[in-house]
Amino acid sequence: MWRNIVSNFLTLAIVLLVAAGGLVAWAKREYVEPGPLAEAMCLRVAPGASLRDVSQELSDKDAVSNSYIFRTGAQYENKASALKFGSYLIEPHATMSGIIDQITSGGPSTCGTELVFRIGVNGNEVLLRELDPATGEYQKTAEYDPETEKPPEGFEQKADRPDVRTRVTVVDGVTSWQIVQGLREASFMSGKIADVPAEGSLAPDSYEVNRGADRQALLDLMESRQSTILANAWATRADNLPYDTPEQALTMASIIEKETGVPSERAEVASVFVNRLEKGMKLQTDPTVIYGVTNGQGVLGRGLRQSELRKATPYNTYVIDGLPPTPIANPGRAAIEAAVHPDSTDYLFFVADGTGGHAFAKTIAEHNRNVAKWRALEKQRQDQSSGN
Incomplete structure (x- = not known):
């Protein structure tokens, strides 16, 4: 009897152990x-x-x-x-x-809320955005202009959560003065800025920073990154460019950046300026004249006057030969690549075409026809806006 009891107990124990082992393996x-x-x-x-x-x-x-x-x-x-x-x-x-x-x-958050301080050509903005996990895209939830507006209700409570990521985004084509002014407005950063960096020397990009990050340290990082981008681009440049130094290429890139916001046009715009330099023609580009008026301290906010187009300044490319003495903004990587790898074209002129891009021309007669079309479009828009 006892033998049967012990045998049954051992059998049950084995079954339980096997079951337990199976449960552990499943887990x-x-x-x-x-x-x-x-x-x-x-x-x-x-x-x-x-x-x-x-x-x-x-x-x-x-x-x-x-x-x-x-x-x-x-x-x-x-x-x-x-x-x-x-x-x-x-x-x-x-x-x-x-x-x-x-x-x-640990490490930085990979989703959730981001506080973004955006430094743009026409002003700055502070925004909160949330990552949509399903699409991998950020959705803007709130924003305000730090220069003229107060944060919306509830903005600061959301932005102050410890897991909120903080980012400074610098748009292609802003000037060094604009970047410095923007960083001074970024209340989540600390430290003083010694001097405005040389024009063109800062890399437009999106920089993740910690709260309390040093402003000068971020500028130093921007400068280091732009230096690397320029050096790499110059090392692989096309042959026979009409500029001899990477600094001149950076100046050309800044002009390209200010002349077009259409990515596919950058190398084409570059070809126009390269062709004009090779033929000894003046560049005749408005953004350089504007820089001579503003010194890069904000936007002009109006059209150029005839007196400004005639006035001799180091940046008036309607008057001077060749490139201006420095860049006129901080160009992005794509504009720098376009400056050192321009398209091969016969174009010498371009003008806005009414779609956001430009119409290119090889001759002055063709260019004048494109200008006439552009002026007609502008007049039509003005008439529509005034109700005529």
Whole structure:
């Protein structure tokens, strides 16, 4: 009898051990295999959040199949108490182990809210935007002009959350003076700026910064990045360019940047100026004249006067031969590439075509016809706007 009891007990124990082993194996597979999440999601780990809070949210959003396995796996890996606050982009079918790695490794947030200070040609703006995990695109949620407006209601409370990423975006074609003025308006940054950097020496780009970041340090980074971009572009430049130094190429790039906002036109615009230089023709470009009037300190805000077009300044390319002495703005990478790799054309002229681009011409007669078309379009628009 006792022998049967012992035998049955051992059999049951073996069955339980086998079942337990199978359960453990299943749990391990659940922890490391792709999860049930169908679309990307943004997971916000708040300061002080517990692993239970996080696992419950993931379970509620069908990102993990079992919250208990998620917590147990984190404990087994000694990561249960290593949560780092922030906002994390969880990809579709992310594994539990992968999610644990994300939320315990720290680093910058990969989704959620961004505070962006945008330095533009015609002014600056501060905006909040949220990443849409499904599309990977940011959606603007609030904005204001820091020079003329106060933050909208609730803006500062959202912007001050510790997991909000902070970014300074510098638009192609802004001047060094505009960048310095913009950084001085960026209240989330600190430190003084010694001097306005040389025109053209700063790389337009989007820079992620920490709150309290030093303004001068960011300028130094912009300068270093632009120097690298220019050096790399100059090293692979086309043969027989009509300028001899990378600094002259940078000046040409700044003119290209100010003349067209159409990416596909940059190399074509470059070809016009290259052709004019090679033929000894004056560049005759309005943006350089405007720079001579404003010294890069803001926008002109009106058309050029005939007296300004005739006045001799180092930047009046209707008067001087060749390039002006310095860049007239900070060109982006694409404009620099266009300056050192211009298209091969016979064009010598261009004028706006009414669509945002330009009409190019090889002869003055063809150019005059394009100018006449442009003036007719302008008159038609003026008549429509005045109700005639």
